[in-house]
Amino acid sequence: MRSKSFRVGIGSVLFAAAMGSAAFAGPDPKDIDITVVYHDTGIEFAQVIKAGALAAGKELGINVEFVGPIGIKVDEEVAFIENAITKKVEGLAISNVNGEALNPVIDKAMAANIPVVTFNSEAPGSKRLAFFGQDLVSSGKAAAESLVKTMGTDGSVLIITGEAAASWSQDRENGARTELAKYPGISVVNTISTGWEEQAQYAAIENAIRANPDLKGIISLDAATTPATGRALQRVERATKIHHVGFDLIPETLDNVKAGVTDAALSQNPYMQGYLPVKALFDLITTGKAIESVDTGILQVDQSNIDEYLEKLKKGEPIG
Incomplete structure (x- = not known):
């Protein structure tokens, strides 16, 4: 690791932000390292976030590293954050999928004078400075609203997610259930938590569809289960009978929307979820501008x- 001629504590940065940027003289951009930690770098959706983060780094002339586990592995994500703390990077952007495991290490980074923001998946209860991402409860409500428009106000609905215990999944599910509860004729028959291994995920979705012959609607809560649900609906030949709403705009999902297999997909602008945290951390570090x-x-x-x-x-x- 190269030596750095500049190092500023987060306390000093926040004080400068309170006093106004004119009171603060920041480092040379080439001396700034920002690490962006995403919870699953192996999915197509992550590559759109990465593109935004790296574009910001190139634009600003700073060093941006995009890291994280392949597949959601909380212990590995914690290790990536710990490594960034050890390297004494100037800023951290973190996607939090497990508050119990990640909040303490987020707070550890802040205590080490490394400013931390979260993106994509929030870290409630942590000392992070700001969050860049979709209002996940609202997006769950929007998905349910979209499903009702195509399905109608009665029938059984299945909710599918890669990880039901994840904070982002809970928020979206709560939003969807709150909206669907407005319609007495709609019943949510189950929430299926599939895990992230592709074949097991697909099998869980297909089995759930087959186990519910009267199913009228499905809401998939993430970028992985949305195309997998579309695949399953086509395989069991129920794509014309079951209405489906999902999330994120990866190519297979777009193809499924075009084919009428998926009625709608909701995007959260992942490119900006990569770009904006890096830009905000840069402004804080170089000018003291509050995030x-x-x-x-x-x-x-x-x-x-x-x-x-x-x-x-x-x-x-x-587009993501």
Whole structure:
């Protein structure tokens, strides 16, 4: 690790932010290392976040490293954060999928004078400075609203997630259930937590569909189970009978929307979830500018605009 000519404590940075940026002289950008830790770097969705983070680093002339486990492995994610603390990076952006395990290490980084923000998945109860991502409860409600529009106000619904215990999944499920509870004719028959191994995930989804012959709707809560649900619906030949709403705009999901297998997919703007935390940390470190949380919003892709997003994908735009 190279030596650094500049090091500033988070206390000094926050004091400068309170006093105004003119009171603060920051480091040379080339001396700034920011580590972005995502909870599963092996999925296509993560590559869009990575593209945003690296683009910010290139634009700002700083060193940005995008790291994290392949597959959700909490112990490995903690190890990546611990390594960044040991390296004494200037800033950390972390996607938190397990508050019990990650909040203490987030607080450890802050205590070590490393400013921390979270992105994509929030860390309630930690000392992080800000969060960059979708309002997950609202996105769960939006998914349920979208399903009701296509399915109607009666019928049985299945909720599918890669990890029901994850904070992001709980928030989205709570939002979806709250919205669906407005309709007495709709019953949520189960929440299926599939895990992240691809074949086991697909098998769990197909088995759940087969076990519920009267199923009328499915909400998939993440980027992995959404295309897997589309695949399963086609395999069991129930794509025309079961309405499906999911999340994120990876290529297979977009194809499924185009084919009418998935009625709608909701995006959370993952590119900006990578870009904005890096930019905010840079501004804090170099000028003392206070960091504020940013809601990256909810974008729905369905039959009304699918061609637009397939064209964006064809052009190589990072839509996620």
